[in-house]
Amino acid sequence: MSFASDVRGELARVPVSDACCARSELTSALLCAGGIAWRGRGRYAVTITAAEASTVRRYFGLLKQFMGIVGQIRTLTGDALNNQVRYQLAVPEEEAPGLLNDLNLLEEGALFGLRPVPPEETVRFSCCKKAFLRAAFLMCGALSDPEKGYHIELAAPTEALAAFIAGQAAAFDIHLRSALRKSKYVLYLKRAEDISDFMSLLGAMNAMMAFENIRVKKEVSNRVNRQLNCDSSNINRVMNAAEAQIRDIRYIDAELGLDKLPPGLRQMAFVRANNPEMPLGELGDLMDPPLGKSGVSARLRKLSGIAEKLRCGDEVKL
Numbered sequence: 001m002s003f004a005s006d007v008r009g010e011l012a013r014v015p016v017s018d019a020c021c022a023r024s025e026l027t028s029a030l031l032c033a034g035g036i037a038w039r040g041r042g043r044y045a046v047t048i049t050a051a052e053a054s055t056v057r058r059y060f061g062l063l064k065q066f067m068g069i070v071g072q073i074r075t076l077t078g079d080a081l082n083n084q085v086r087y088q089l090a091v092p093e094e095e096a097p098g099l100l101n102d103l104n105l106l107e108e109g110a111l112f113g114l115r116p117v118p119p120e121e122t123v124r125f126s127c128c129k130k131a132f133l134r135a136a137f138l139m140c141g142a143l144s145d146p147e148k149g150y151h152i153e154l155a156a157p158t159e160a161l162a163a164f165i166a167g168q169a170a171a172f173d174i175h176l177r178s179a180l181r182k183s184k185y186v187l188y189l190k191r192a193e194d195i196s197d198f199m200s201l202l203g204a205m206n207a208m209m210a211f212e213n214i215r216v217k218k219e220v221s222n223r224v225n226r227q228l229n230c231d232s233s234n235i236n237r238v239m240n241a242a243e244a245q246i247r248d249i250r251y252i253d254a255e256l257g258l259d260k261l262p263p264g265l266r267q268m269a270f271v272r273a274n275n276p277e278m279p280l281g282e283l284g285d286l287m288d289p290p291l292g293k294s295g296v297s298a299r300l301r302k303l304s305g306i307a308e309k310l311r312c313g314d315e316v317k318l
């Protein structure tokens with residue numbers, strides 16, 4: 001089971017207690033699924049098709065309980081190209097015009113006598129706005145696995161419907177972004193916080209919590225990885241600098257002899273060479289008299305400068 005199908009399964013079980021929400025959700029399901037086909041002379045074929053049986057059963061139940069219509073559920077088997085089984089709820093043809101009229105979707109003079117989007121009164125209350133969005137996701141939504149990335153989208157069949165859906169989400173301060181893709185008007189969210197808010201708005205509370213758990217786990221492991229990388233690069237930096245200093249000290253000893261160095265530099269060279277892994281601040285404590293970190297680093301720089309001059313054959317003044 002994918003994360004998206006878990007979400008759809010949960011949304012299909014969200015209870016509907018008010019007729020206002022049932023009407024809004026059915027309206028959204030019909031429009032988003034593109035399930036209203038004009039048959040001429042006031043006749044319409046009205047269907048709701050979905051990949052999950054639970055989605056179709058939900059609308060069968062709402063249709064029966066709130067509109068008094070008993071639909072027919074059938075299974076559509078895929079073709080050679082698309083082998084996926086789909087489920088379809090069909091409204092009996094004689095009931096279709098009455099249903100569309102009840103849902104305020106008929107409008108004289110409009111193309112095929114149908115409104116492209118419902119009137120505002122369909123989504124007057126915030127419960128109905130949520131219901132509208134829930135069906136939009138069930139019918140034309142997609143969601144990526146949060147383990148892999150954050151993306152949720154709704155692919156509306158028309159621009160007008162996409163704008164209407166975006167308007168409902170905006171009422172809850174969720175601002176869907178839009179794009180045109182393969183003649184679908186796609187609305188999407190990419191920020192984890194927005195996706196989480198959107199899922200809880202639709203009523204997928206369990207999925208939202210699962211999403212949050214994955215998100216927190218990913219953030220913690222990213223932080224730990226960053227910390228580990230930083231620590232090991234610091235260790236490398238200490239080791240590399242110390243290795244270079246010790247190499248320089250050995251070179252001075254071989255070319256010049258450490259006993260030729262002034263006492264302060266000679267002591268520094270011994271302390272560094274005998275404590276190859278020690279940070280600068282601690283090296284200073286071993287000096288007599290003790291030396292601060294900046295004093296240590298100044299003397300080590302001086303030693304490196306001497307080694308450099310010896311390598312280049314320059315005169316070394318001590």
Ligand SMILES: [Zn+2]
Pocket residue numbers: 018019020021022125126127128129131
């Ligand atoms: Zn409502």
